[in-house]
Amino acid sequence: MKGIRSLLATGLALALFGAAVASADPTTSTAGAHRGDWPTWQKDLSGTRFNADERRITQHNVDGLRLKWAFAYPHTDAPVRSQPAIVDGVAYFGGPDGRFYARDARTGAARWTFDMSVVEPGPRPAIAWDGPAVAGGRVYFGxxxxxxxxxxxxxxxxxxAKQVDAHPSATVTSSPIVFEGRVYVGTSSGENTAGKDYACCTFRGHIDALDADTGALAWRHYTVPQPQAVGTWPSGATKYEPSGAGVWSSPVIDAKTRTLYVGTGQNYTGSAGDFDTLLALDPRTxxxxxxxxxxxADTWRxxxxxxxxxxxxxxxxxxxxLDYDIGATPNVFTVGGRTLVGVxxxxxxxxxxxxxxxEVVWRRQLGVPLPSxxxxxxxxxxxxDGRRLYIATYFADPGKVFAVDPATGRVLWETPNPADGCTTGGAAQHPDICSLGHGPAVSSSxxxxxxxxxxxxxRAYSAxxxxxxWTYDTxxxxxxxxxxxxxGGAISGAGGGAVVSDGMVYVQAGYAPAYPNPDGGHVLLAFGL
Structure with a gap:
């Protein structure tokens, strides 16, 4: 599972146009929500993860951000990974404790709490594994x-509540997006982590369209054919092929052409189907x-x-x-009147x-690939942000943050994870755990x-x-x-990232690699000027 336009006037116009589209679209915000909200993991239908309406925090005063409140979860070994949605002054997010929360975005005061275990109690814990989407007076998550x-x-x-896949290893890491009365969400799996005695593998990845009012399945696109028994593993366990190609990432939608884009994962067994693929689908059918x-070819367990x-x-x-799948969410943007999709x-x-x-327009190698x-x-x-793409790499010795020209892929700047990241702050006490890499998605204002x-x-970087x-040690x-x-701990990856809304910045802390935390739980942190 993982640029300055040639004409500034064109870039500015596109940024304003994109902001207007995202703000006006009733399927990605609730009635009465204002333009500074961050209602979905993607921020908007096109997946910009850019809040164009943020005017309080700027590159000149961002170093004045201070912690306004923290929300602590009960102690658990599960990581925290549910990026919050901010709508109408309320933060919506899931915890690693099996509960989903609504808290006042300014103060952290309680609004309501939902116990997820009331839905089909069973042996697997009910933990929010993605970020919510708030639309039409409802909060959607997996x-x-x-x-x-x-x-x-x-x-x-x-x-x-609907179980979109009854496979024992199925999970929803894909954060949903809502468009014209439907919820679009992918399903992935941890089945390929099983041992040698396991009959690997029978899971098939898929992207679903659900009725927003009822949860009824409107359509499903499977990424691989039905797995078939093809022999045995050395242990004697049955071997099935093909399998896998889970949809780990969150979909985006081009509202103008009514096209849904989503990436897929690698095969677990065999080599077939839509593995390591960017799909363009009709959201209606x-x-x-x-x-x-x-x-x-990419078959990995x-x-x-x-x-x-x-x-x-x-x-x-x-x-x-290789395990070189597409776990990232796409970005839809326009260059010179031509609509592009990047991932x-x-x-x-x-x-x-x-x-x-x-058709391929350009590709740019940013990370240093490891063998497997x-x-x-x-x-x-x-x-x-209408001018540049901002992209981060993970364990890339070190991971870096890049700004890239969306027209050509030319790297405009690159900033390594600072070399003192593991020798300063709380991480300095754990050199055997700390590493210089970026797990979360990038955000911008x-x-x-x-x-x-x-x-x-x-960290906050100059665009x-x-x-x-600005740097804050969690x-x-x-x-x-x-x-x-x-x-705190490692900043939440697995689909998480910073959320910027109405002069505040929110982030979940307590992901892998796990820092010792014997007395407390992970935290959601809220910063303001």
């Missing part, structure tokens, strides 16, 4: 068990408009990293066991295609780029130069507004 929920935005009352497969993988990872010999890959390449045809495991490249998502790191630090303007103890003790 969980680790493969359920998608709709809650009443005002009261937190359950409207509906699920029909494929075009597909672009960015890797010729965790046993590929086993000391003795012989017979369990055939791709190690032919170089096709990062875990091999460290950012790809840009013609949004109408799927897909941890060096682009993980969860990038940001576009006018003049400022935000990215968190494995060293537990959230024009890449200079670090590897420290906090007392939550809910009275619980908490401690």
């Amino acid at each position: 969980d680790i068990r493969g359920y998608v929920y709709a809650l009443d935005q005002r009261t937190g009352t359950l409207v509906w 699920g029909a494929v408009k075009w597909r672009n497969q960015v890797t010729e 965790s046993l590929c990293n086993d000391p003795d993988p012989e017979g369990y990872c055939p791709g190690l010999k032919d170089g096709s066991a 990062g890959q875990k091999v460290g390449v950012y790809h840009v295609f013609d949004a109408r045809t799927g 495991g897909g941890v060096s490249g682009i993980q969860w998502g990038s940001s576009f 006018p003049g400022v780029v935000y990215e968190g790191a494995n060293d537990g630090k959230l 024009t130069t890449g200079r670090v303007l 590897v420290r103890d906090f007392t939550g507004v809910n009275g619980l003790p908490g401690r």
Whole structure:
């Protein structure tokens, strides 16, 4: 699983146009919501992760951000990963404790709490595994068990919950997006992490369209054919092929052409289907408009990293066991009147295609690829502010934050994860844990780029130069507004990232790599000027 336009006037016009489209679209905001909200993981339909309406925080005063409140979760070994949505002065987010929360965005005061365990209690914990989308008076999100929920935005009352996949390993890491009465969300799986005695693998990735009012399935696109038994593994366990190609990432939509874009993961077994592919789908029917497969072969399971993988990872010999899937969410943007769609890959390449045809426009290698495991490249998502693309790399020795020209892929600036990241702050006490990499998606507001790191630090960068303007170390103890003790850590990846709304910045802290936290839980932190 992972540029300055030639004419500034054109870039500014596009930024304003994109902001107007995102603000006016009733399917990505609630009635009465104002333009500074951040209602979905993607921020808007086109996936900019850019708040054009943020006017309080600028590159000149961002160093004045201070912690306004912290929310601490009960102690748990699960990481925190549910990026908050901010709508009408309320923060909506899930915790690693099986609860979903609504808190006052300014003060952290309680609005309501929903206990997810009331939906089909079972052996697997009910934990929000993605970021919510707030639309039409409801809050939509998925969980680790493969359920998608709709809650009443005002009261937190359950409207509906649907298990989109009953496979024992299915999970929803894809943050939903809402468009014209439907919820679009992908399903992924951890089945490929099972051991040698497991009959691997039977999971099929898919992207679904659900009725926003009822949760009923409107259509489904499977990424691989139905797995079939094709023999046995050396252990004697049944071997199934093909499998995998989970949809880890969150979809985006070009409202003008009514096209949904989403990336897919690698095969677990076999080599078939829409693995490592950017899909362009008709949101009304699920029909494929075009597909672009960015890797010729990519079959990977965790046993590929086993000391003795012989017979369990055939791709190690032919170089096709890479784990170089598309875990990042696409960005839809316009250059010179031509609509493009770009997406990062875990091999460290950012790809840009013609949004109408799927034709390759440009590619840029940013991360340094490692032999296997897909941890060096682009993980969860990038940001576009109308002028530049902002892209971060993970374990890339070190990870870096880049600004890239959207027309050509030319790197405008690159800033490495600061070398002192593991020797300063709380991470300095844990040199065996700390690393210089960026797991989260990138976010931006006018003049400022935000990215968190494995060293537990959230940083703000100048959008024009890449200079670090502000750093906050989260590897420290906090007392939550809910009275619980908490401690930060690696900034939340797996689809998380900083959220910028109405003069505030929000981030979840407590992801992998896990820093010792014996006395408290992970934290949601809220900053303001």
